[in-house]
Amino acid sequence: MKPFSDFRSDTVTRPTEEMRRAMMEAEVGDDVLGDDPTVQKLEELAASIMGKEAGLFVPSGTMGNSIAVKMWTRELEEVIVEEKSHIYNMESTHLTFISRVTPRPLPSRRGAMDPELVRRHVRLPSVHTPRTSLICLENTHNNWGGAVLPLENFVAIRKIADEFGLKVHLDGARIFNASQASGVPVKEYAKYCDSVMFCLSKGLSSPVGSMLVSDRLTIDYARRLRKALGGGLRQVGVLAACGLISLTKMVDRLKDDHTRARRLAQAIYDLPGITLNPEEVETNIIIFYFNHPRLSIPELVNRLKEKGVLCLAVFGGVRLVTHKDVDDEDVDRAIRAFREILAT
Numbered sequence: 001m002k003p004f005s006d007f008r009s010d011t012v013t014r015p016t017e018e019m020r021r022a023m024m025e026a027e028v029g030d031d032v033l034g035d036d037p038t039v040q041k042l043e044e045l046a047a048s049i050m051g052k053e054a055g056l057f058v059p060s061g062t063m064g065n066s067i068a069v070k071m072w073t074r075e076l077e078e079v080i081v082e083e084k085s086h087i088y089n090m091e092s093t094h095l096t097f098i099s100r101v102t103p104r105p106l107p108s109r110r111g112a113m114d115p116e117l118v119r120r121h122v123r124l125p126s127v128h129t130p131r132t133s134l135i136c137l138e139n140t141h142n143n144w145g146g147a148v149l150p151l152e153n154f155v156a157i158r159k160i161a162d163e164f165g166l167k168v169h170l171d172g173a174r175i176f177n178a179s180q181a182s183g184v185p186v187k188e189y190a191k192y193c194d195s196v197m198f199c200l201s202k203g204l205s206s207p208v209g210s211m212l213v214s215d216r217l218t219i220d221y222a223r224r225l226r227k228a229l230g231g232g233l234r235q236v237g238v239l240a241a242c243g244l245i246s247l248t249k250m251v252d253r254l255k256d257d258h259t260r261a262r263r264l265a266q267a268i269y270d271l272p273g274i275t276l277n278p279e280e281v282e283t284n285i286i287i288f289y290f291n292h293p294r295l296s297i298p299e300l301v302n303r304l305k306e307k308g309v310l311c312l313a314v315f316g317g318v319r320l321v322t323h324k325d326v327d328d329e330d331v332d333r334a335i336r337a338f339r340e341i342l343a344t
């Protein structure tokens with residue numbers, strides 16, 4: 001048995017054998033000079049899958065979101081974000097640090113902000129206040145346990161954005177998980193957004209990289225922003241080669257991750273201390289709340305680790321993520337560990 005079954009994140013996925021071979025054989029050039037054919041192929045494929053004109057390879061999802069906020073905003077402006085969103089909570093405040101805009105966090109129902117609430121928070125032009133210029137969505141929603149946003153929410157938010165002349169950016173780090181779970185094509189979500197960022201480096205198993213897609217002129221500007229942030233890379237076709245495999249070969253298998261997450265959730269939800277509705281585990285992320293008479297959250301995480309199961313403590317609870325590198329045996333091991341620790 002492997003030393004650890006690693007449920008901390010889908011970012012721990014190792015590149016496949018095919019990716020390692022593709023890296024070795026990739027045709028490359030200096031991508032800052034526009035010479036890397038493999039990067040160009042990946043950027044075109046990403047754009048076409050999302051139904052957008054152009055794409056940009058970026059080193060991380062955080063840089064993709066940072067560029068997106070910067071390209072759609074100026075100083076003295078405000079961005080509407082969901083209060084538990086990654087962009088607001090987990091990206092080291094690039095809204096203020098890089099874009100110098102104020103975030104306006106709003107509550108939601110499992111990641112989907114009420115369109116009427118959004119409308120009420122669009123600021124009317126005034127000399128006193130920032131001007132609202134951008135709305136950010138996240139699908140699937142990480143901190144809401146991989147929740148899938150309903151397509152109707154995209155439609156309604158787009159309508160408000162058009163009414164007030166706002167842009168919509170989608171943090172689609174796991175948009176392919178959303179699509180696999182809902183049956184809605186990724187293009188359909190993207191249609192209601194001016195730009196989309198998605199990660200190659202999570203469930204899609206590439207070692208590094210995310211994509212930002214939008215219209216051609218905006219991506220030209222995004223390319224300059226990427227350079228300014230230090231994200232212009234040279235023979236990066238070695239990474240783009242993996243990205244091409246992510247997009248062509250690694251999407252369909254995400255549904256296996258969802259099946260495993262649901263099975264794990266169903267097996268542990270009624271153990272003492274755990275608050276979890278297994279019906280709400282829609283994709284590959286389980287977040288449960290934990291309140292136990294004898295065990296704190298860090299103690300639970302440590303006891304699980306002693307039994308070879310890795311997971312992460314998050315605000316008031318524990319997060320487990322399924323991905324390519326955990327299989328049914330790992331899930332069985334996790335279920336056994338939870339039962340041994342809690343069901344006694």
Ligand SMILES: *Cc1c(COP(=O)(O)O)cnc(C)c1O
Pocket residue numbers: 059060061062063065086087138140141142171173174199201210
């Ligand atoms: C992981 C993640 C990101 C950022 O990706 P990094 O590559 O880790 O910077 C952005 N948004 C969401 C929802 C994520 O889960």
